[in-house]
Amino acid sequence: MRKKQVLIGLIGTKLDTPSGMRRWEEWRPSISLFGFEDLLIDRFVILHQARLEAALERIEADIHHISPHTTFERHCFDFNDPWDLEEVYDKLLSFADHYPFDPENEDYLFHITTGTHVFQICMFLLCEAQYLPGRLIQTSPPLKRRGPTWRIIDLDLSRYDAIAQRFAREQAARVAFLKAGIETRNAPFNQMMAEIEQVAVASTAPLLLLGPTGAGKTRLARRIYELKRLKKQVAGPLVEVNCATLRGDAAMSALFGHARGAFTGAIRERAGLLRQANGGLLFLDEIGELGLDEQAMLLRALEEKRFMPMGADEEVHSDFQLIAGTNRQLWREAHEGRFREDLLARIDLWTWRLPGLKDRREDLEPNLEYELREFSRKESRRVTFNREARQRFMRFAQAPSATWRGNFRDLNAAITRMATLAPGGRINMEGVEAEIQRLERSWQGGDSGPGEVGLVARVLGASVALDEFDRVQLEGVLAVCQRSRTISEAGRALFSVSREQKTTNNDADRLRKYLARFNLHWKDIKTDEEGA
Amino acid sequence: MIEIDGSLGEGGGQIVRTSLGLATLTGQDLTLTKIRAGRQKSGLLRQHLTALEAAAAISAAEVDGASLRSDHVVFRPKGIFSGKYHFSVGTAGSAMLVLQTILPPLMAADGPSEVFLEGGTHNPAAPPFDFIERVFVPALIRMGGRVKVTLERHGFFPAGGGRLRVQVEPSQLKPIEIMTRGRLQRRRARALCAHLPEHVGQRELKRVAQRLHWPGESLELEMISDAFCPGNVLILEIESEGGVAGFTAFGRRGIPAERVADEAIDAARVYLSEDAPVDAHLADQLIIPMAMAGGGRFRAGPLTQHTLTQIETVRRFMRCPIKVERDGRCAEVVFG
Numbered sequence: 001m002r003k004k005q006v007l008i009g010l011i012g013t014k015l016d017t018p019s020g021m022r023r024w025e026e027w028r029p030s031i032s033l034f035g036f037e038d039l040l041i042d043r044f045v046i047l048h049q050a051r052l053e054a055a056l057e058r059i060e061a062d063i064h065h066i067s068p069h070t071t072f073e074r075h076c077f078d079f080n081d082p083w084d085l086e087e088v089y090d091k092l093l094s095f096a097d098h099y100p101f102d103p104e105n106e107d108y109l110f111h112i113t114t115g116t117h118v119f120q121i122c123m124f125l126l127c128e129a130q131y132l133p134g135r136l137i138q139t140s141p142p143l144k145r146r147g148p149t150w151r152i153i154d155l156d157l158s159r160y161d162a163i164a165q166r167f168a169r170e171q172a173a174r175v176a177f178l179k180a181g182i183e184t185r186n187a188p189f190n191q192m193m194a195e196i197e198q199v200a201v202a203s204t205a206p207l208l209l210l211g212p213t214g215a216g217k218t219r220l221a222r223r224i225y226e227l228k229r230l231k232k233q234v235a236g237p238l239v240e241v242n243c244a245t246l247r248g249d250a251a252m253s254a255l256f257g258h259a260r261g262a263f264t265g266a267i268r269e270r271a272g273l274l275r276q277a278n279g280g281l282l283f284l285d286e287i288g289e290l291g292l293d294e295q296a297m298l299l300r301a302l303e304e305k306r307f308m309p310m311g312a313d314e315e316v317h318s319d320f321q322l323i324a325g326t327n328r329q330l331w332r333e334a335h336e337g338r339f340r341e342d343l344l345a346r347i348d349l350w351t352w353r354l355p356g357l358k359d360r361r362e363d364l365e366p367n368l369e370y371e372l373r374e375f376s377r378k379e380s381r382r383v384t385f386n387r388e389a390r391q392r393f394m395r396f397a398q399a400p401s402a403t404w405r406g407n408f409r410d411l412n413a414a415i416t417r418m419a420t421l422a423p424g425g426r427i428n429m430e431g432v433e434a435e436i437q438r439l440e441r442s443w444q445g446g447d448s449g450p451g452e453v454g455l456v457a458r459v460l461g462a463s464v465a466l467d468e469f470d471r472v473q474l475e476g477v478l479a480v481c482q483r484s485r486t487i488s489e490a491g492r493a494l495f496s497v498s499r500e501q502k503t504t505n506n507d508a509d510r511l512r513k514y515l516a517r518f519n520l521h522w523k524d525i526k527t528d529e530e531g532a
Numbered sequence: 533m534i535e536i537d538g539s540l541g542e543g544g545g546q547i548v549r550t551s552l553g554l555a556t557l558t559g560q561d562l563t564l565t566k567i568r569a570g571r572q573k574s575g576l577l578r579q580h581l582t583a584l585e586a587a588a589a590i591s592a593a594e595v596d597g598a599s600l601r602s603d604h605v606v607f608r609p610k611g612i613f614s615g616k617y618h619f620s621v622g623t624a625g626s627a628m629l630v631l632q633t634i635l636p637p638l639m640a641a642d643g644p645s646e647v648f649l650e651g652g653t654h655n656p657a658a659p660p661f662d663f664i665e666r667v668f669v670p671a672l673i674r675m676g677g678r679v680k681v682t683l684e685r686h687g688f689f690p691a692g693g694g695r696l697r698v699q700v701e702p703s704q705l706k707p708i709e710i711m712t713r714g715r716l717q718r719r720r721a722r723a724l725c726a727h728l729p730e731h732v733g734q735r736e737l738k739r740v741a742q743r744l745h746w747p748g749e750s751l752e753l754e755m756i757s758d759a760f761c762p763g764n765v766l767i768l769e770i771e772s773e774g775g776v777a778g779f780t781a782f783g784r785r786g787i788p789a790e791r792v793a794d795e796a797i798d799a800a801r802v803y804l805s806e807d808a809p810v811d812a813h814l815a816d817q818l819i820i821p822m823a824m825a826g827g828g829r830f831r832a833g834p835l836t837q838h839t840l841t842q843i844e845t846v847r848r849f850m851r852c853p854i855k856v857e858r859d860g861r862c863a864e865v866v867f868g
Contacts, residue, residue, distance in 0.1 A: 002599055021727040024691055024761035025785055035623050035690055037577035040600050065693035065760055068620035068650065 007033060007137070008045040009111030010077065010119060017055045023062075027141040029113040031059060032148045034067035039150060041070050041109075047077040047095070082116045089122045096131040108134025109152070128155050171197065177230075178223045182370045186360040192352055199350050200224045201231060206302065206322040206347040211354030214407030217325040220354065221283040224323065228281065236280025236320065239273050243289040251294050253310050256301075262311025272309060274301055277320035287347070288328035288339060299343040322347065327458070357404040357411060364397050367408065371415035383419040385427045393418075393432045396439075403443050414439060455479060459525060460518065474518060477511075478525060487511060487522045534560050534848055538567035538603070541841030545580050548605075549633045550842060552587040553820070554849035555607055556637040559591075562607040575601035579625035582651075583633045586619045590634055590645075614643035614702075621651025624692030626658035631681075631698060636820045639677055639703040646699055653687040653694035654724070654765050656782040659813050661686075661696060662722065662767045667778040668817050671710070674775070675821055675828070677703045686756050688726055688763025689782075707827030707868065710818075713809040714773025719744075722752045722767045726759035732789050736766045739793035744768075744800065766793055768800045774809030808832050808862040815839050815865070823852040827868030835863045 009030055011017070016030045034041060044063065048056060060072050075095065079087055101108065110132055112120045126132040136153040157163050175190075175197045176183075184190055199207065207224070209217045218240065225238040246254055249263060257272025274282060284290070290298070301307040302322060306315040324347050331348075333339035357364065376382045385393065396402060397411075404410050418427045418435050455478040456471050466474070477494060484490035491507025492499065499507060515521065536551045548567060555562035568574045576584065581598060584605065588595050591609035598605065617634075621627050627649035638645045653661040659668070661683050672679055678701035687694020721740045723733030730753065737751040756763070764783030769776055781796035783789065803811055808831045810818065815832035819842045822828045832839075835856065843854050843865070855866040 021762050037579060037623055037625070038573045038601060040578055040581075040622075062691065062760075065687075065691045066624055067622045069622070 004042040004106045005040060005109065006043045006045060006106050006134075007041045007109050007111060008132075008134075009033075009047065009113075010115040011046060011048040011052055011056070011059065012114035013049065013052065016059060016114060017052065019055070019058060027148055028059075029139045029141075030111065031062055031066075032139050033111065033137070033150060034063045034070060035148075036150055041067060043071050043073060043106075045073045045075060045099075047075050050076050050078050083118050085118050085122065088116075088118050089125065092119075092122050092126055093131060096126055101133050103133050108132070109137040110134055111139070112136050112153070113139045124155075174201065174227055177227055178220065180219065180223060180370065182363070183366045184360070185362040185366065186355070189355060189360055189363065192354075196220070196224070196352060197227070200227055201233070203350065204233075204321050205349050206324060208347050208349070208351040209323065209325045209354060210327070210351060211325075212327055212356045212407055214409030215354040215356050216408050217354060218283070218285060219408075221281075221285075221323045221325065225281045225283075228321075234280050234321070236278050237276065238281050238283065239277040239320075240283045240285070241273055242285045244286040246290070246294070248291075249310075251291060252297070255294060256297055256307055256309050257312075257316070258310035259312040262309075266311065270309075274298075274307065274320065275309075275316060275318045278318040280320055281323060282320045283323045283325065285325040286327070287324040288326045288330055288333055292338075292340060295340045295343045299340065299346060302343075302346055357407040358402070361398045364411070365394060367411060368394075368397075368415065371412055372419065375415060375419045379419075381425055383422055383425045383427065385432075386429070389427050389429045389432045392429060393427075393436070396432075396436050402439070405443050410439065410442075455482065459520065470518075477514065481511075481522070481525045533563055535563045535565065536845065536848065538564050539569035541844060542837055543570060544568060545577070545583075545629075546838060547841060547845055548576070548580050549583045549629060550820075550845045551849075552584060552607060553633040553636055554846065556587050556591040556593070556609050556612060556634070557640055557820075557824070558849050559609055559611065560849060561609075562605075564605040564607070565603070567603045567605065569603065573601070575603040576605070577601075578622050579629065582619060582621045582625065583630050586617070586630050586634050587637075589617060589619070590615075590637060590641075612637045612641040614638065614641035614645040614700075616646045618648045619650070621649070621692070624652040624655055624687065624689045626655040627651040627653055627687065627694065627696055628655070628661060628664055629658050631664065631696070632817065635679065635698070635700065636824060638700040639679065639705070640824065641700075641702060644699070644701050646697070649696045649698065650692075651687055651694060652689055652692045653683060653685075653696055654763055654782070655687075655689050655692075656784075659778075659817075660765055660767065660780055661694075662724075662765075663778045663780060663813065666767075666769055667776045667811070667814055670776055671814060671818060672703075672705075672821060675705045675708050675825055677705060677821065679703070686724070686726060686759040686763065688759050688761055688765075691759070691761035693760040705821055705825040707822070707825045709828060710774055710809050710830040711864075712774055712831070713807055716770070716772045718769075718771040719746050719750045720752065720769045720771075721746060721750060722754055722769075724754045724756055724763070724765045724767070726756040726764070727762040728764055728783070730755065732764055732783060733766075735789035736764075736783075736793040739790045740766075740768065740797060743794075743797050764789075764792070766796050768796050770800065770803065772809065775814075777803055777809070777811035777814065779803070779811070803833065806833050806862060812836050812839070816842055819843055819846055819854070819865070822865075822867045823850045823854065825867070826852050829864060829866045831859070831862055831864050833863075834861055835865075 011030055016028045018026050033039065046056065056074065063070060077091065079091065081087060110123050110127055112123045124136065127136055138151055138153055140149045142148045175194050178193050178197055209220060211217055222238065228234045253270055255273050257270045257275055258266050260266060260269045297307050301318065305319045306317050308315050330339050330344050334341045334344050372383060414435050418431050421431055456466065456475050459478060480493050481490045484493060488508045491511040494511060495507045512522065536547065538547055541547055545568065548564060551562055551564055567576055581600065584595065584598055587593065590613055591611060592613060593610060594608040596606040619630055621630055630649055665681050669679055669681055680699040682697040684695040684697055721737055723736045725733040733753040737753060740746055741751060766781045768779040779796045779799040781792050783792045810830045810832035812833060815835060816839045818830055819839065823846050847854060852867055857864040857866065
C-alpha cells in the first residue's frame with residue numbers, strides 16, 4: 001500500500017484568492033501544486049484565516065477539477081499579527097502538537113510559498129526541529145518559457161552531494177592543517193586527528209593531551225589554536241607554559257598574577273598568564289608538575305572564569321580554553337594525592353594519547369619530508385638526501401632497534417644536524433652513518449638527553465631517592481619490561497644467560513622479586529605504558 | 533509475457549498507453565521497462581497513471597508498479613469487461629488519450645459499455661474532442677465500429693473538468709481502403725471561445741478566410757459557457773470523398789489570434805498541397821483499428837515518428853502484418 005501524500009499549507013490571502021475567470025491565468029501557489037503531472041496529493045490540509053471561508057469554496061472546486069481524487073480538511077488559523085514570530089510560532093506549534101500525524105501511512109509536505117516570511121520561517125524552524133514531521137515544499141511562478149515549478153527542500157544537508165563533498169573537503173583540510181600538512185599514514189593516529197579536528201571546531205571544553213615527551217603535544221596545541229583562530233573561534237592569544245618550569249611563589253604569580261607589593265620584590269602589578277590568555281587558549285604542558293595550590297586556583301578559574309591574583313583584593317576575570325599536556329599518570333597521581341581529583345575530572349573530558357614515533361613507524365617518512373622542508377624554509381636553502389643515504393637512514397629509523405626515545409624531538413634534531421652538516425645541501429652516506437652512531441649512543445646511554453624524563457623517574461616519580469647504581473640497573477630492567485608483553489617474556493629476556501646455564505624456569509618470579517624491592521608491580525609498569 | 537522497452541521510439545507516454553491498450557485488447561501479460569527514460573521527469577506521471585488505472589479497470593488486471601514516477605510496470609489483464617465506467621483525469625490532462633487507450637479493447641468486448649471521462653477535452657498536448665468526433669470516429673464507423681462520443685462539458689487547460697460520454701457496442705471491424713482523396717466536399721472552420729472576447733475567434737476565422745479563401749458560410753464562431761476556465765481552439769475540417777481530415781491550434785496567452793490561426797492553416801495547406809487522404813493524426817489513430825480488422829490500407833502524408841512507434845508497438849502484440857511503402861513524400865500503410 002502506497003503512503004498517502006498529504007499537503008499542509010496556508011491559503012495565501014492575496015495570491016491564492018483571485019476570483020473571476022482570469023484567476024486561471026494567474027499563478028495561485030497553493031492551487032498550482034495540484035496541477036503538476038509529477039506530484040499527486042491525496043489530501044490537502046488547508047490552513048486558512050476565518051475571513052477566507054468564502055474563497056475556500058472556489059479554491060476547493062478549482063482543485064477538484066485538476067486533482068479529482070484529492071480530499072480536503074480545513075483548519076482555521078487566525079493570527080492577530082502574522083508578522084509576530086512568537087504568535088505564529090506558538091500557533092503552528094500547537095497545530096503540530098495536536099494534529100494526528102500518522103507518518104507510518106502518510107507522507108507530509110509543508111508548503112512554504114504562502115504566508116508571511118515570519119510564517120515561512122516558523123514552518124522551517126518547526127520542520128527542522130522535527131515538530132512538523134515532513135519535508136518542505138516550495139512552488140515558483142511560471143517564467144517566460146516554462147510553467148510553474150515545485151521543489152522539495154530537504155533540510156538534511158548531508159543529502160546534497162555538493163554540500164556533503166564540501167563539508168568533507170573542508171574537514172579534510174582542517175585535519176591536514178592539524179597535522180601540519182604531514183601526510184601521516186598511521187591509521188589510529190589519523191583517526192585520532194580527525195576526532196581532534198571535530199572536537200576542536202565544536203567545543204570550548206578543556207582538552208587533555210597525553211603522550212611521551214617529543215610526541216608533538218606542543219605542536220598540536222599550536223595547530224589547534226591556529227585552526228580555531230582561522231575559524232574565528234578565538235580572538236585572544238595562545239599562551240604556552242611548561243608547568244615544570246614554575247616553582248613556588250613564582251608559579252602562583254606567573255599563572256595568576258599579583259598585585260603590586262604582594263610579596264617582597266613585587267614592585268609592579270603582574271597580569272599573569274591566565275589573564276593574558278583571556279579570549280584565547282592556554283596550553284599548560286606538564287600539568288602534572290603543578291602544585292596543589294595552583295591546581296585549586298586553576299580549577300576555580302576554569303569553573304568560574306574568575307580567580308584571585310596574589311595579594312589582590314578583588315577577583316579578576318579571564319575566559320580561555322585550556323589545553324593540558326602531560327606524560328604522567330594523572331589518575332594515579334590523583335589517587336596518591338598529588339593531583340586534585342576535581343581538577344582532573346574537569347580536564348579529563350577530551351583526552352587523547354599521542355603515540356611516540358616508534359609506534360608510528362609508517363609516519364617516519366612523511367615526517368622526515370616535513371622536517372627537511374621546514375629546515376629548508378628556515379635556513380632558506382634546499383637540502384636533500386642522496387638516494388642511498390636516504391635508504392640507509394630509513395632502514396635504520398624503521399628498524400625495531402631504533403627506540404626514538406625523544407620521539408619527534410629526536411627526529412627533528414637528527415635532520416637538523418644532518419642538514420646543517422650536509423656538503424652542498426646534499427645529505428650523503430657519511431653524514432647518515434655519523435648521525436646513526438650519534439643517535440644510537442644517545443639511546444643506549446643512561447643519559448636521557450635534555451628534557452627527557454627517564455623511565456625510573458616516570459614510574460617512581462622524579463624525586464625518588466635512589467643510588468645511581470640502582471637507578472641505572474632499574475632503568476635497563478624497566479626498558480625491557482616496557483618492550484615485553486608479559487612478565488614471563490621480560491623475565492626470559494633479562495635472565496637469558498643464567499637460564500641457559502641453569503635451565504631454571506622461574507625468571508618471572510625473579511623479576512617480580514627484583515621489582516618488589518622498589519615497591520613496584522608488573523601492572524604498575526604496564527599501566528604506565530598503556531595510559532590513563 | 534511481452535516486454536516493452538519504454539525508452540524506444542519517442543520514449544514518451546504514447547508507448548505506455550498503446551502497450552496497455554494492446555495488452556488489454558489481446559489479453560497478453562505486459563512488462564513495461566525504462567518508462568519515459570531520459571525524459572526530464574521520467575517514469576509514470578499522473579496522466580499515465582490514469583490510463584493505467586483505466587486499462588486495469590476494464591481488464592481486471594493485476595498491476596505492479598502503479599505509482600508516480602515508477603519506471604517499471606507489470607500488467608496482467610484477466611479479460612475485457614464491458615460495462616459502465618467513470619474515469620477522472622487530473623491536471624487537465626487529456627481525457628482523449630485515456631479514451632484512445634481503452635476504446636479498442638471495449639470495441640472487442642462481448643457487451644456494450646458506457647464510459648464517462650472527466651478531465652481535459654481540449655488539451656494542447658492531444659487531439660481535441662472535436663477531432664475525435666469529426667475525424668477519427670467517422671473513420672471507425674466506416675470500418676464497422678459502433679461508437680458514439682458526446683461532449684457534455686468542455687474542459688480546457690488548466691482547469692480541465694470537461695466531461696465526455698462514450699458509448700461502445702461490440703464491433704466487428706472490417707478492412708477498408710482509404711487510398712484517394714477524391715472530390716472535395718466540405719470545408720469547415722470552427723473557432724471555440726470560452727470566457728474570452730468574441731474577437732479572439734473572429735480574428736482567427738478572418739485569417740482562415742484570408743489565407744485559405746474559404747467562404748463565409750464555412751466559418752463558425754462558437755461561444756462556450758460551460759467550461760471552468762477560459763480557452764480557445766481553432767479546428768479546420770476538410771471533408772472529401774476519401775474521408776475527413778482535421779487540423780487544430782490552441783490559443784495561448786500572449787500569442788495573437790492570427791498566429792494561432794496560422795498554425796492550423798499552415799498544416800492544412802501542407803495537406804492540401806498533397807493528395808494523400810489521411811492526415812498525420814488520423815494515420816496514427818488508424819493503426820490499431822486496421823490491425824484489429826486484420827487488413828485494409830491507407831495513404832497518408834509523411835509518417836510521423838509517433839506513427840512509426842505505433843506501428844512497431846502493434847507488431848509486438850498482434851499477428852497482422854503491417855507494411856509501409858513510401859510513395860514520394862507520402863506513404864502507404866498496408867495491413868494483412
